[in-house]
Amino acid sequence: MGFLSRKPKSASVEVDDTHPIVEELKRMEEAVPERPAPAQGSQNPAPAPADPVSMPLTDEVSTETVEKTLPVTKTEDAEKVDEESGRMKASELIAPVRHEATEEVLESEPAVKHAEVIAFANQKGGVAKTTTTLNLAVAFAESGYRVLCIDLDPQGNLTMSQGIDPDKVEKSLYDVLVNDMPISEIIQHREIDIAVASIDLAGAEIAMSTKIGRERSLEKALKEVSGDYDFVCIDTPPSLGLLTINALTAATKVIVPVQCEYLSMRGLVQLQNTLKMIQENLNPAVKIEGILPTMLDARTVHAKEAVEILEENFGDLVFKSRIRKAIKFAEAPVKGASVLKYDSGSSAANYYRELAKEVLANGSS
Ligand SMILES: Nc1ncnc2c1ncn2[C@@H]1O[C@H](COP(=O)(O)OP(=O)(O)OP(=O)(O)O)[C@@H](O)[C@H]1O
């Protein structure tokens, strides 16, 4: 079955144009409609509020779009105003932004090694995304790597599994994604460093929907700390909404945990379609690192068949490592610990040490 040799990962799928996220991204990509010019003789027309629905997908705003969108008020410096149109010169509007961007590039270019960013994603709930994010992160840390975990799920399970109550968290990823707070301000230090979730993260998708470049908020926030870590491990919610899109846009690799009992091929194809869309529109570099069979009960025929089906469909994208069922995985989070800390010598802990070895052998860091 080609199981022992890991071929180059080249699984590609047709993009399903009817997928809701394809439609959503297409809709978001539509250009900003022309806004009527300010009425003649108007002394101080109030700038019209931006229309969130028609905002462009990224912050790469064209000169023409800016000219059309922002009317000029009388209080602005006359030299910066185009005499013919009476609007602010595009160069005046765009120049400071470009300057800032150049500085950002220069700042991020010293010979510091940037973190490998791994998103753990599957829109199906309860497949061990959070368990895998934490335990693999701790396994990397045990091997001497510097690791940051990001809890991008409003349920806050990753935050809880490090003994932090998301209901009592004051500053969280909500503030980072919505209010541009530096991510360093919300990182707490436990077994690994963790950027915490709070209950209000549930409102982040709606609050972010009016932001330009909303799907790049996490990617931008990570630039601040990217040189400080070898791995950034992002736990995502069980959906393909804006939070997960932020994770996939910031990521270099995606690990897809799959519960062998309730295998959903349709769900996996849908995830691949979404990823292909992210590759085409937002992040060409992201790729699937591997599909991870979890909660495996090797004694049952059904579980064996489920793994075979995975391998037949996804070939060497399926990890060789297997995460078997163990009660310790349910016990450890209650103690606010990873399985590697809760019972370091257990076979449950070793499943994730094996996975860490496999990921490292595949060329990460
Ligand atoms: N290998 C395992 N054996 C037994 N139980 C496990 C295993 N892995 C995870 N679990 C348990 O299964 C439940 C779901 O796991 P987890 O929370 O990691 O899934 P998830 O994909 O993050 O869920 P959600 O989609 O809700 O975020 C948890 O109670 C967890 O402790």
Ligand SMILES: [Mg+2]
């Ligand atoms: Mg989870």
